[in-house]
Amino acid sequence: MKAALLSVGTELLLGEITNTNVVYLSRELNTLGIDVMYHYTVGDNPARLAEMIEMAFKDCDLIITTGGLGPTQDDMTKEIACQVMGDEMVLQEDILEEIKRRMLAYKAYMTDNNIKQAEMPSRAVIFYNDAGTAPGFALDRTLADGKKQYIACMPGPPREMKRMFTRSVMPWLEGMAEGVLVYKELRMFGIGESELETALLPLIDGQTDPTIATYAKDSECSVRVASKRANRAEAEAAVEDMIRKVDELVGQFIYSHDDEDLVRVVSRKLMEQKLTIACAESCTGGMFAAALTDIAGISECFDRGIVTYSNEAKIQELGVKPETIETYGAVSEETALEMATGIRRVSGTDIGISVTGIAGPGGGTDEKPVGLVYIGLDYKGEVTCRKIDRRITDRGRNRRYSTLSMLDMLNRALG
Amino acid sequence: MKAALLSVGTELLLGEITNTNVVYLSRELNTLGIDVMYHYTVGDNPARLAEMIEMAFKDCDLIITTGGLGPTQDDMTKEIACQVMGDEMVLQEDILEEIKRRMLAYKAYMTDNNIKQAEMPSRAVIFYNDAGTAPGFALDRTLADGKKQYIACMPGPPREMKRMFTRSVMPWLEGMAEGVLVYKELRMFGIGESELETALLPLIDGQTDPTIATYAKDSECSVRVASKRANRAEAEAAVEDMIRKVDELVGQFIYSHDDEDLVRVVSRKLMEQKLTIACAESCTGGMFAAALTDIAGISECFDRGIVTYSNEAKIQELGVKPETIETYGAVSEETALEMATGIRRVSGTDIGISVTGIAGPGGGTDEKPVGLVYIGLDYKGEVTCRKIDRRITDRGRNRRYSTLSMLDMLNRALG
Secondary structure, three states: OEEEEEEEOHHHHOOOOOOOHHHHHHHHHHHOOOEEEEEEEEOOOHHHHHHHHHHHHHHOOEEEEEOOOOOOOOOOHHHHHHHHOOOOEEEOHHHHHHHHHHHHHOOOOOOHHHHHOOEEEOOOEEEOOOOOOOOEEEEEEEOOOOOEEEEEEEOOOHHHHHHHHHHHHHHHHHHHOOOEEEEEEEEEEOOOHHHHHHHHHHHHOOOOOOEEEEEEEOOEEEEEEEEEEOOHHHHHHHHHHHHHHHHHHHHHHEEEOOOOOHHHHHHHHHHHOOOOEEEEEOOOOOHHHHHHOOOOOHHHOEEEEEEEOOHHHHHHHHOOOHHHHHHHOOOOHHHHHHHHHHHHHHHOOOEEEEEEEOOOOOOOOOOOOOOEEEEEEEEOOEEEEEEEEOOOOOHHHHHHHHHHHHHHHHHHHHO | OEEEEEEEOHHHHOOOOOOOHHHHHHHHHHHOOOEEEEEEEEOOOHHHHHHHHHHHHHHOOEEEEEOOOOOOOOOOHHHHHHHHOOOOEEEOHHHHHHHHHHHHHOOOOOOHHHHHHOEEEOOOEEEOOOOOOOOEEEEEEEOOOOOEEEEEEEOOOHHHHHHHHHHHHHHHHHHHOOOEEEEEEEEEEOOOHHHHHHHHHHHHOOOOOOEEEEEEEOOEEEEEEEEEEOOHHHHHHHHHHHHHHHHHHHHHHEEEOOOOOHHHHHHHHHHHOOOOEEEEEOOOOOHHHHHHOOOOOHHHOEEEEEEEOOHHHHHHHHOOOHHHHHHHOOOOHHHHHHHHHHHHHHHOOOEEEEEEEOOOOOOOOOOOOOOEEEEEEEEOOEEEEEEEEOOOOOHHHHHHHHHHHHHHHHHHHHO
């Protein structure tokens, strides 16, 4: 099946918002085995929208639209889709009731615009919206040569769209296709995308089901393993079997088999194991503490973090010995370890973690280049150090990579 | 002039990357007075790319493409654009020399693919690429009815594209249009987008030149004022005049008249005024320190930051009195102020800034709801406190808003 994604909204053409819907839908459709051929964006203009739908149907069997389903005058995706697909609008009493119920709950008044939202093409498969008021729908038409074409229309706000897609559109797409699709996303750190692709080549090569797709994001990679079989049990077994093979090749880099963030994995382990932690940061300047404290409930585990940017702060706050900094430098294994044991002693936590490095762009030398970073870990008195020397010269990337490395080191220590 | 943006790259159709180029180009073109009618995305497929260019020209006079200019087999935007515009490819010796020079500098070998990069349509206006190896170019064609159509092709990586756009494509576009365009972007904090639009309505209403466009991003807003006049002096005067009017209406919220980030504005002032600073964070968990230390050279000013999540840490690290926490609570004006003076005393800096609040989603009460935040500032012994009570229930938004508020408060104190 060949698909086009059609985004509707003048705000996109004005550059007011970034289109993340097409990223999400492209991935999901590709996983479902549907080829995404085109992305189109058009403003809130009925004639151009109708023209674009017809144009997309020249090459594709399926169009997925997002946006233009709201209650205002501007919103006309529903009416245009209905017209192009040769259907007519009817008032759907049950949708009207649901909208009334919602408006009452929000203490808002019904307007004619809200009633417009309850009108739907008569042949539509309706997708309820449990995150907003605008329902979505799907319609089909049969061409003179017997070929069937489909359009599915969803609201534009990403949160509403994603919920509708996973709960309603995906099952609808699966229902059209034969078989059941199952997929899992593995997340990893410490391996680059090209290195990952090379490692998985024996699995990817000539493989049609399960399919394996790799994605890269900043310093992380992920692998999506998907299988479409006659029934769920078979598809699950095929995915699990492939994941075992992926594990054998690159298992040491995988931190989640369930598409969970590294910081979530680490926080969950800290909370489960009832461990307390404190951190001492230099080059990351608070990013590690900020990442960890983004997780609700982490206050049970996270006691404090100190950003010791100056040497005096390292000495005064963490008890790093002045001689250590003089002899080995602030960016050294020795300083990193004294920072880790220092923050653990000061805060009385189970774990102390530290980082010191040269973030760049300035401050590097031949001996200690930009990108040189040391991470110290004191886990209940057992100390270890990790050296990073990847010659990353971009300050931002360096700091993000160092933060992820701290989480990775911690994750491995937590087992 | 009506324009279409055409993004070329299979990675976009696979959902591997987010298309930020169209956001940037849409804004820039709209500012230039060029209407962006469509965004199109197509994979690395010559036939579909050619078809899409012809289709876009049905409605538009200008197509701007990004992507597909690299040295590999996949990259064919140049060849297809050349073919559609009725031109032929020729080897451009000066580009070849430039590529050779670059390859030598990177100690890389020339391949046939690199030579391909030096071939250009014979009639092309060439845009040099000073951030990468693939040059861009523009071509035109004249239709039978005398109408002129233009295509400008740029590389896909955003950094290369943006540099090429501002340095070469924008002047080329301005050269085609009559008059000179001047614009300025004002950035502000503390006002919502709808409030801003309402405030500026008397200026926006019926205004054709200068134009005024508002944008919102997370908790910040910006206003872009643009004027196109016969000459630069006239356009600049018109923009300055309008900015004075904007200043009169919403000047108290503006922190930059030159599109500078709030954290950059604050860091610049700290460095210029040679002030030292330390921070004590609770609910933001290190985000303020992380934001400030993202700026290269800030180590001159930033001494240390302490994330005091637990009450003990507040007492132990900052000298907050246990009675203060007992009597007023950890989230109170009193605690915020003791944190600010505490961190300033401990670190011996000119400025101490603190934050304590309820980030959510849990932990709120009727008296102290989620979103209640206090910021304390000790500026050379003069203390002030800001209370935020916006009932933001999203943890992430709350933390970002608090961090920006700290920067805003500091910015106002720095004058």
